[in-house]
Amino acid sequence: xxxxxxxxxxxxxxxxxxxxxxxxxxxxxxxxxxxxxxxxxxxxxxxxxxxxxxxxxxxxxxxxxxxxxxxxxxxxxxxxxxxxxxxxxxxxxxxxxxxxxxxxxxxxxxxxxxxxxxxxxxxxxx
Amino acid sequence: xxxxxxxxxxxxxxxxxxxxxxxxxxxxxxxxxxxxxxxxxxxxxxxxxxxxxxxxxxxxxxxxxxxxxxxxxxxxxxxxxxxxxxxxxxxxxxxxxxxxxxxxxxx
Numbered sequence: 001x002x003x004x005x006x007x008x009x010x011x012x013x014x015x016x017x018x019x020x021x022x023x024x025x026x027x028x029x030x031x032x033x034x035x036x037x038x039x040x041x042x043x044x045x046x047x048x049x050x051x052x053x054x055x056x057x058x059x060x061x062x063x064x065x066x067x068x069x070x071x072x073x074x075x076x077x078x079x080x081x082x083x084x085x086x087x088x089x090x091x092x093x094x095x096x097x098x099x100x101x102x103x104x105x106x107x108x109x110x111x112x113x114x115x116x117x118x119x120x121x122x123x124x125x126x
Numbered sequence: 127x128x129x130x131x132x133x134x135x136x137x138x139x140x141x142x143x144x145x146x147x148x149x150x151x152x153x154x155x156x157x158x159x160x161x162x163x164x165x166x167x168x169x170x171x172x173x174x175x176x177x178x179x180x181x182x183x184x185x186x187x188x189x190x191x192x193x194x195x196x197x198x199x200x201x202x203x204x205x206x207x208x209x210x211x212x213x214x215x216x217x218x219x220x221x222x223x224x225x226x227x228x229x230x231x232x233x
Contacts, residue, residue, distance in 0.1 A: 037222060039170075046227045047162075047170065047213050062221055063127045096169055100217070105176050111217040112160040112175030114182075119169055 002026035004036075004097050004117035012124045018087050022080040022097030022117060029055050029075050033102035036080040037113055038071065042093040050095075053080060087124045094119040128152050128216050132225035138233040143204045147228045149197040149214035158218035161190055161199045164227075165210045174199065175217070204230070 008020035020038070027034055038050040051071040052060040061069050070083045080097060098116040102109035129152040139145050149159065157177035162170040172181045174190035177197055187202045201208055209232055214225040 039224075047164070047215075047224045049215070049222045049224055052222060060219075060221060062223075098169075103175070103179075105179065108156070108176075110158060110176035110179070111222075112172045112181065113162070113170070113215070113217075114172045114175075116169035116171075 002099055002115045004099060004115060006095060006097050006117045006120035008095070008120055008122065010121060010123060012087050012091075012122060014088055014124055014126055016087055018084040018091065018122060018124075020082045020084075020095055020097075020120065020122075022082070024078050024080070024097075024099065027099065027101070029053075029073050029078070029080070031055055033109065035100045035102075035111065036073070037098050037100060038080075038082045038095060039098060039113070040091075040093045040095045041119075042090070045093070050084075051082060089124045091124045092122060094121050127221060128155060128223055130214055130216055130223050130225040132212075132214055132228050134228060135226065136229040136231060138231050139204050140233045141204055141206055143233075145201045145204050145208075145230060147199045147212055147214075147230075149192075149199070149225050151195045151197070151216060154194045155216050155218065157193050158216060159190075159192070159197050160215045160217050161188075162213045162215065163208075163210045164213065170213065173212075201230075 004024045034055040037052040096119045098113035100111040161174040164170040
């Protein structure tokens with residue numbers, strides 16, 4: 001059974017760096033095709049995709065936040081860490097991590113975020 | 127960057143109705159599209175991946191279709207637990223962008 005759990009500060013002062021940790025079990029982020037992604041949701045707003053890291057250390061970032069985000073993994077601890085620099089009150093919201101594994105279909109690999117953590121709420125305020 | 131646009135942004139329907147939500151990609155994405163359901167206060171649930179493949183445990187009243195730039199999610203007979211917000215997501219290569227969501231409300 002795959003589980004993921006987000007952890008980190010609940011309150012951050014504007015301009016500080018936010019560091020969130022996703023601790024997972026039930027899969028290894030060293031196995032071919034595995035990936036972990038971060039998604040956030042501001043109150044009353046749509047889901048916003050933030051970043052992704054693959055089993056081979058390849059990573060992807062939201063174009064609008066690219067210069068503020070870093071995603072890393074620690075396979076020995078089964079953790080994925082997201083850092084967001086220079087925070088602002090608009091960064092307030094619920095942050096989720098989620099798992100995907102590529103499924104081969106007719107010669108292509110397809111992904112979907114099949115298992116999610118429950119989310120952690122972060123408020124950016126002075 | 128690929129942008130995903132959903133329509134409508136909200137709709138009102140009754141139990142038993144057939145409901146269709148559309149998602150359009152700003153450029154061709156093949157079948158690299160997923161659909162999610164999100165209930166208030168909960169994390170999203172994956173419904174469909176690869177545009178048309180049902181994720182494990184998802185009821186067969188949900189179906190997905192499309193390829194290239196036009197996709198749709200259909201609920202064949204709306205059930206009380208289906209009143210929620212639905213999102214499409216491009217899930218390949220570059221940024222895995224979401225659509226803006228479609229809220230399905232009680233008529």
